[in-house]
Amino acid sequence: MKKSLLITIDYPPTTGGVANYWSNLAANMPAESFCVLAPDDENSVRFDKRQDYLIYRRCLFTCKKWRWPKWLPIFMHTKNIIKRENIEKIVVTHILPVGTVALLMKLLYKIPYVVSMHGLDVSYATVSLRKRLLSKLILRFSDTIIVNSNYTKNLMLKNLCDKCESKTKIIYPCPNVSYQELADQDLNLFKKDNKLEDKKVLLTVARLVRRKGQDMVIKSLAKIKESIPNVVYLIVGRGKEDVRLKKMVDELGLREQVMFFDDIKNKELPFFYHVTDAFIMPSRKLDDGDIEGFGIVYLEANLYTLPAIAGNVGGAPEAVIHNQTGLVVDPEDENNIAKAVIELLSDKEKSNWFGQKGKERVSEEFCWDKQADKLKELL
Structure with missing residues (x-):
């Protein structure tokens, strides 16, 4: 396996999808064959010490007075690391601006590179003619393109590189939680405290934003009923839709049916999953193009043997297999959503079967070590 350099502008301790995705993949790569160039961060020392692989922390962009090219420090740091570590392949986590550096390294020093794409990368790469043309060039000269879902793949092929299908590979994100067993007495106390005894429980764990579809479940x-x-219906999360959703609950007279939990820590989530009968997040596409690229939270629910209900747009139908690990619905049709919920909550045998299939699928396919094996083959 060639020694590879991952260049990223998002990496722990910074939180976010890209940082989480690539730090988990890196943790499952051979340490001697993988190193990382990431932004300097005063809080990174503890994280970096826990990793087996080498992380170079550097200031990656120029000061504001020097407006272009801001990525010049990335170029210089990359050049130095390539020489010091005998790097034979580069991986970039964003097509812009980091992909520009990878392109130059290939043109100047013939070092092959891999580009990682998420849904927002495609959107950003198409906001202007200059960005679109540069992105097309970067993808054209790349050895491999990594995407996080079929949805992202199709979006990229349609908008940026229709001839790149053969070199595009999917490496899925994976759940960051593991199944946690809880004592019956603790669960019973949780149910009692939240008045959940003898209830059929629906759950959404997500930010309170329109895309996630909590409003459609409420409707x-x-x-x-x-x-x-x-x-x-338990709504776990916080966000800018908080006031609107609570007002909707009041106007529809649903205070007895809907409960909001806006200050829940990750270690408390198992309680919610254990008392739930079905997970639901009918995510939809917004007018500005915002859409669910995949949906790890569906897989996290599956880990707890829960069937999941997802919207039929974006990458969500890849996370939830219709009539196998849950149901896929029209996220704009409240009757369709209601029908799916009633189907799962009234048919325990079907619901349990979906949940079990979902758990088996997550355990077999959506593990970081197995996804990292795909990356090893590419490098």
């Missing part, structure tokens, strides 16, 4: 509850009178 569908009136119809769901007709068939499942003991239904309750």
